[in-house]
Amino acid sequence: MDLVSFVAVPALAYLVMAALVAVDAVIPAVPGEVAVISSGALAAAGHLNIVWAIVAATLGALAGDLTVHGLSRRALPGALERFRLGRRLKGKITEAHERMGSTSAAAIIATRFIPLGRTAAAAAAGVAGMRSRRFAVIAFAAGLLWSSWAVGLGYVTGSVTDAPLWLQVAIGVAVGVLVGVWAGATHTIIRTRRRMTERARAAESSDREEPAPSRSARARLAA
Template identity: 85%
Template sequence: MDLLSFVAVPALAYLVMAALVAVDAVVPAIPGEVAVISSGALAAAGHLNVAWAIVAATLGALAGDLAVHGMSRKALPGALERYRLGRRLKTRITEAHERMGSTSAAAIIAARFIPLGRTTMSAAAGVAGIPPRRFAVIAFAAGLIWSSWAVGLGYVTGSVTDAPLWLQVAIGAAVGVLVGVWAGAAHTIVRTRRRMTERARAAEAAEVDEPSPSRPVELVA
């Protein structure tokens, strides 16, 4: 059965795409993003509906993220507690989450566009103890934004070129990878600058708090 014959039953196509996106959270090798971009290209050709493709991708992303968060929240912390390195890792994750504070939602959403960021951030949120309800709201927003971007990317690629479907998907996937790499590099730069700023402030505070050496008392003859 070729791809066009498969999408002749749109409901089945949406279900399969949602499943691929969900499993992609646990097994990143699954081409979930490629499937979503493909749905956009197929929508441009009139075989699928853009809105339903976004809905399916969003629900699949939410299901996968919740699965990783749930496993990390229940099983991973106990496993980390068994080893010294694991305990250090858990402490660092918790401290990082506390430093993020109100920006943790933005970090989780941004990680959705970084290669392997989705899985890593969902696991970190679980280990850090973010409540499932709060994480579900953030994951839903992240999935909706990402799904709209990926489906839209495939739709635009399919609309502006008459290339074969596989080439449209390849172009869209390449653009998606480039954007993800750029987002990851930008995130690393911002994080590095933030750490350098925090260290500089800590050093300045240490210098201010350091008591000045007492001056010797001069005896007047």
């Protein structure tokens, strides 16, 4: 059965796509993003409804993110505490989330567009102890934005090209990967610059707090 015959039952297509997106959070090798972009191309061809495609992808993304967050919050902290390296990693993750504060929401949303960023962000939020309700709100917003982008990408690709469906999907996936790599590189550069700025400020602050040598000490140095 080909893809077009499969989507002859739209409800089944939406359900399968949501399931793939959900499992993709736990097993990144599952082609969840490919399924979402394909739904956009199929919507452009009139086989699916673009709004329902976005809804299904959003719900699948939310379910997957909550699963990773819940597992990480319950299981990972105890596992990490058993090893010195794990304790250090847990401490760094918690410290990073506390330092970001309210901006952690923006970071989680931004990493949703980076390859493997979704799983890493959900796991880190769980290890750091972010409350499930707060994470659910952030994950829903991130999932909605990402789903709109991925479905829209497939829809535009399907609308502006007369290529076969598989080629439309391939083009959409290629564009999505390029944008994800660019977003990841940009995120890394911003984080690196922020760390360098924080270190420079910390060094400057320590220099200011260092007490000046006393008069007797200066006299001994001069002698």
